Each structure stands twice: as structure tokens, then as C-alpha cells.
Amino acid sequence: MHDVSDFKLSPNYPLNDVDKTFGLTQKIRISHDENAKSAMGIVSDTFRKMPDVITGHGLFRVSAWGKDAAYYFYLGCRLSLESIFAKPS
Secondary structure, eight states, rough: OOOEEOOOOOOOOOHHHHHTTTTTTTOOBBBTTTSOOOOOOOHHHHHHHTTEEEOOOOOOOEEEESTTTHHHHHHHHHHHHHHHHHOOO
């Protein structure tokens, strides 16, 4: 079984002078194209397109493959959301 975070974020866009003035260090967009390169990289992009891979919906999605893919897909989604909304320690 394998699972991979597969967030729908674009690769970095170049920063312009206005961006830098506002203190931005990175600029990305939410991607709506399922076939576009993502900020997650080639491993995530390739894994998501493989046969029998389950991929979630929404921005913070997870992809899973294998005998227990549905369980780990659910678990991966839950853990991703918990880590996003966790309070800093």
C-alpha cells in the first residue's frame, strides 16, 4: 500500500517587484487542471495517474493504491486535515 499527498497547487510563479514589496517569498495558484504539473512534484503527479489509484477531491487531497487503499486513503485524508489545522506546540 502506498499513499501520497496530492495537493492541487501549481508550481511556483515568479515574483515581481510588487510581490517582493509585500514580503512574499512564494507565489502559487490553485490548479483546476487535473493534468497540469503540481507543486507536489513528478512523483505525486505520476502516482495519481497510475491505474487503480484512488485520488480524493478538493485542495488537500490524497492518492492511495493497494489492497487497503480505501482505508489508507481515508486515513491519509484525515491525517492531512489534522496536520493542517493542528495548533502549534
